Amino acid sequence: MTTYRAGSTCRPVTIGRIAAAAIVLVLTALTGAVAPVPAAGAAAATPAGGTAGTLAACPTDPATPKRQLRAMWIASVANIDWPSRTGLSVSAQQAEFRAWLDLAVQKNMNAVVVQVRPTADAFWPSPHEPWSQWLTGTQGGDPGYDPLAFMVSEAHARDIEFHAWFNPYRVANHDDPTRLVADHPARQNPGWRFAYGGKLYYNPGIPAVREFIEGAVMDAVTRYDLDGVHLDDYFYPYPVSGETIADASTYAQYGGGFGNIHDWRRNNVNLLVKELDQRIHTAKSWVRFGVSPFGIWRNAATDPLGSRTSGMQSYDAIYADTRLWIKQGWVDYVAPQIYWHIGYAVADYKVLTAWWAETVKDTGVQLLVGQAAYRAGAAGQDAAWQQPGELTAHLSYNRQHPEVAGDIFFSAKDVRADRIGAVSQMVADHYSRPALIPAHGTAAAPPSPSITSAVRTGGGVSLSWQRGGSSSPTSYAVYRVGGAQTTDPCFFADGRNLLRTVRGTSFTDATAAATGTYTYYVTAMDRPHHESAPSAGQVVAATGPFSVVVDNADAGFTAGSGWGTSSFSAQRHGADYRFADPVAASDPAWFRAQIPSAGSYRIEVWYPANAGYNSATPFIVAAGGGNQVINVDQRAGGGQWRVLGTFTLSAGTYNVVGVSRWTSTGGYVIADAVRITKT
Incomplete structure (x- = not known):
């Protein structure tokens, strides 16, 4: 069983590994038209085709911004997203990852943030650390290919940015060093680690540890064509009631010049961030360095520079002085995990987004917002998250702050699940068109092709x-x-x-x-x-003659929350198709099209066939004389255009063809694509 730490990272943790007191502690602590601007200093923030003065007079639609980073986190720890389980074949692992990228394309996203070093291990043949156990089920087990090289290549083939996500200090989700592979650096150097809250961590206060972590990250930076290096919110461990971090002797050895252990701990993390920033940009100036911190830096009641919130403070609890990193320019972007709904008294989404926007203003650091896709429609979440419009309302509010350059959604499986249609609504409202990634740096633009x-x-x-x-x-x-x-x-x-x-x-x-x-x-x-x-x-x-194809991935397609998405069948049209169980209600999936003039039109449908699919799937045609229903046996005849017939259609833009769920026969009904041609 897994749960999510209330109001914090929202990464899965095992109940059996955390004391009940710790959960109570955190729960107690944590009781809606402008396109994003590029980084300060970027070569003229002028879109193609004209001068800034000319473009200032151009009407723009806030729902179709020119530039906006749109990404999702793909988590590997505990097989949250990818791979879905350990021990999959190479082809199965690769097919799963391609499906995640295809989902990103379908949603008009332009980046993925993929966890490649979840627990002091590696998703590439690292000379520093063992192969990740989340690939094969055995730490150190060679998966038979180079996952990082594969993932970067596949992402770039779709022109999707690949940001490699590293967890800096976490060694293991258990506290038994003998369970680590024999040559694990944390096992070979017992003085580098400590146990806390049932887990193992590298000690951030040891300079050799910091150098080692940076070296492990830089190995990936120098050897692979990464677009970004991404750290999550796990710095010093999140507090566990009744436990103390075992670093007093390290403080005694290295803490000279600091008045207390807390300032020393913050400085240890500061050094890691500062040095990584320098090393990354020295090696490859174009690689962006970003951090996804806990959503609250400090509360205004503690520090007048903080936000009007009353939750856990990452500055004090996990020693992450994110505000300093922004002001010093040690990061290229910051992606705070603002995982709370609008109006939440302890940590209001609007309050925090406004605070972070003000914090990055005029710094050249881009602000991305970490969005809680995992909360939308999930059991046990607040009532606000049971409303399909909560996520889309977040992005609507972002338009009031031009410093917001985009969003990252946690996590991929929740984007795909699309519970209560929340993701679909957000995509329809904000991601209906592609967007360019916000520019950064000062290089001149290339010549025109x-x-x-x-x-x-x-x-x-x-x-x-x-x-x-x-x-x-x-x-x-x-x-x-x-x-x-x-x-x-x-x-x-x-x-x-x-x-x-x-x-x-x-x-x-x-x-x-x-x-x-x-x-x-x-x-x-x-x-x-x-x-x-x-x-x-x-x-x-x-x-x-007029002819139009509408695929289930197009803006003209709509379906309710009862419709799933699959890319299983090779007979599909496009990247995927939609499926649903039969029910005693129509609940149709609709294909909407613009019919240029009244007249006769041939209507064809495309679907993948399978022996387990429905033998009498009802297709509804909104003909001029009233709806007509044609039943199709989807057990056969798939992977090609199949003619439903010729129908008289009226002019206009409307739902022309629907796929109903109301059928007495068993097996999934499938909605994939339709073609409408004037005869």
């Missing part, structure tokens, strides 16, 4: 381009504007026209309708995400 080909194919519009001059951009952004257009800088002022970012020089726009005339543009971005001016526009004229 040039489109060399734009042609219609059976799969849409195929684009190719070449880079500008001798530059070496990291990625490209593809924009599409309806009609044959003369370039307007306002096309690029927000994300409404952004189709995709890619790490290549070609892209196929599968959403282009045959009857649509479009103008395409491409921009180039360097590693810190500075964007070039746009290419010359390339017009692609309309051709052929």
Whole structure:
């Protein structure tokens, strides 16, 4: 059984390992239109296509910001997210991770934060520490491939940033050193560790320990193409009632010049953060260094610089002086875990977001907000978290603080679970279009690319381009504007026209309708995400009859919380499909489309087939004379377009095809994709 420490990190901990008094202690302690700005000092915060003065007059939609980091934590400790369990085959582990990345793409996210050093171990062949037990079930067990190299490659293939997440001091979720592999550094150097709260930790006060931890992190930084280095909130251990950290002798040896052990402990953590920042940027200037601290630094009742809250203070409890790190510029971003709802008296989401925004203001440090996706719709959570709109309300409030550059959601499995439809609502309200990652650093933007080909194919519009001059951009952004257009800088002022970012020089726009005339543009971005001016526009004229495909991952698809998501079948259309058990109620999943004119349309459906799926899945067509229902045997005929028939449809944008759950036959009903073609 697992639970979550109230109001703190919200990472799973085992009840049997924590004294009841500790839970009481923490529970006692813890009784809603502006696009995010890039880091201070970034090369002109001017979107592609015009000057700052020109763009200032451009109308923008706060729901489609130009730049916003959107990420989810993928936790490996205790197999929370990935791998789902130990001992999976290489192919199974890799398939699971690809599915997480595909989920991120589906949700228009652009980064993942993946735990690669959860318990003083490694998800890569580290010369410093053993292979993680969470891969094979045995610490030191070789998984048969290099997971970190694989994950970085797969993320970049989708132009998703990969931030490697390291837990600095935790050695084990138990306190028995004999259970560590024989050559574990914490076993070979018993003086480096202490036991506390039923767990083993490295002692932050020993300089050799700090050097060792930094070396372990830097091995990954220097050997892999990381976009970020990410520390979580575990510094000194969270307090456990009745226990004392066993570092008095270390303080006596190294604490000279400090008036008390508390200031010395804070300095130990400060040194780790400061030195890691220096070493990371010396090795690779573009790699961002960030920390995800506990949501409260200090309360205003304790320190006038603190927030109007009354919860546990990370400055005092775990010796994390996050405010100092921001003011000194020792981090590139901070992602406080503001895991409380709006209106929570002890730690109001709005109060804390405003405090962190004010703290990073004018520092050049970007603010990302750690969001509690795990709370939404979960049993035992406060009533506010049983409302589907709580998460989306958080992001709406963020718009009042331009310092908020994005959000990270804990954790991936909760994003996928989408309990009570909270994540779906948030995505619909805030992530309907892709977004560029906020720029950082002072490098000049690369030259404009040039489109060399734009042609219609059976799969849409195929684009190719070449880079500008001798530059070496990291990625490209593809924009599409309806009609044959003369370039307007306002096309690029927000994300409404952004189709995709890619790490290549070609892209196929599968959403282009045959009857649509479009103008395409491409921009180039360097590693810190500075964007070039746009290419010359390339017009692609309309051709052929109207035809549109709506996939379950598109904005035109809607389904209730009873519908799950799966990528199991290779016969799927796109990255995944939706499934649901039959019930004595319609509860349809709907495919919405814009029908250009009244007339006859051929409707086709795509679904993966399986012997266990439903033999009479009801498909509803909103025809001009009233709804028509066609039952489809989804046990066969999958992986291809299947014609439902030709129907008279009215003009307009509406739910055209639905998949109902109301059927007397057994097996999942499947909703994947529909194609509507004018005849």
